[in-house]
Amino acid sequence: MSHGAVRSEETHSAIIEAAAAILEESGYAGFTLDAVVKRAGSSKPSIYRWWKNKAALIIEVYERSGESALTTSRKGNLRDELADFLAALWNWWGGTRAGEALRSIVAEAQSDPQTLGLLRDEFVDRRKNNLRVIFQRACDRGELQWSPDVEAAMSLAMGTSWFHMLTGTLADTRLCEVYADMLVRALTVSRAS
Numbered sequence: 001m002s003h004g005a006v007r008s009e010e011t012h013s014a015i016i017e018a019a020a021a022i023l024e025e026s027g028y029a030g031f032t033l034d035a036v037v038k039r040a041g042s043s044k045p046s047i048y049r050w051w052k053n054k055a056a057l058i059i060e061v062y063e064r065s066g067e068s069a070l071t072t073s074r075k076g077n078l079r080d081e082l083a084d085f086l087a088a089l090w091n092w093w094g095g096t097r098a099g100e101a102l103r104s105i106v107a108e109a110q111s112d113p114q115t116l117g118l119l120r121d122e123f124v125d126r127r128k129n130n131l132r133v134i135f136q137r138a139c140d141r142g143e144l145q146w147s148p149d150v151e152a153a154m155s156l157a158m159g160t161s162w163f164h165m166l167t168g169t170l171a172d173t174r175l176c177e178v179y180a181d182m183l184v185r186a187l188t189v190s191r192a193s
Contacts, residue, residue: 014040015047019061023097028104031058055105055115059123062101066092070130078138079184082157085134086176089161094170103166128154144187153183 018039022031033054037044051057070088075081093099109116131154139146160179164170 011040011042011046012050015042015050015057016061016064018042019057020065023058023061023101027097027100028058033057052118053112053114055108055112056118058101058105059118062098062105063123063126065096065098074137076141078134078143078187079180081134081137082131082183083177083180085130086157086161086179087173090164090170090173090176093161093165099165099170106162106166124158128158131157149187153187157183 015036018036019031022035022039026035031054033044033047036042036047036057047057051060070085070092075084093102105115105119109119135144135150135154136146138144139150144150157179164175
């Protein structure tokens with residue numbers, strides 16, 4: 001008994017590779033599903049069977065392209081590890097098509113409820129994983145205790161980074177140190193009270 005089409009890893013890889021190449025060559029503005037189909041030797045039904053829409057495909061390409069592989073330094077304190085991660089993220093967004101792709105997805109989400117749901121309900125939480133590792137290590141070292149304040153600090157670090165990505169102001173990574181200082185100071189004050 002068939003339970004629907006089986007996802008062929010070969011076809012999946014071909015679609016992802018085609019989508020990544022088109023994004024790199026043409027950016028979001030030049031990215032179309034027709035171009036992906038042609039380059040991958042696939043079909044639109046195959047794409048729509050596995051991805052809800054164009055944004056879902058681009059999000060998978062984005063996630064495979066490197067952010068999840070950004071390493072978190074082990075400097076032994078929250079401030080330095082957070083500043084290093086933010087600077088690496090900003091450099092990655094500014095030096096690759098990743099920042100442009102993410103800006104475009106955020107823009108599309110403003111007029112497409114399906115893309116907004118995907119961004120809000122799936123993508124954003126996964127993007128916090130590296131930050132969770134950094135803050136969890138700080139908790140394990142006794143620098144702070146996990147609390148709603150830590151969750152808020154992660155959201156602030158993420159929101160600040162997205163602000164700079166959306167406004168194209170990622171070049172001055174010295175700001176990452178300023179933001180890390182501010183967040184650590186706020187968490188320290190919160191813990192003391």
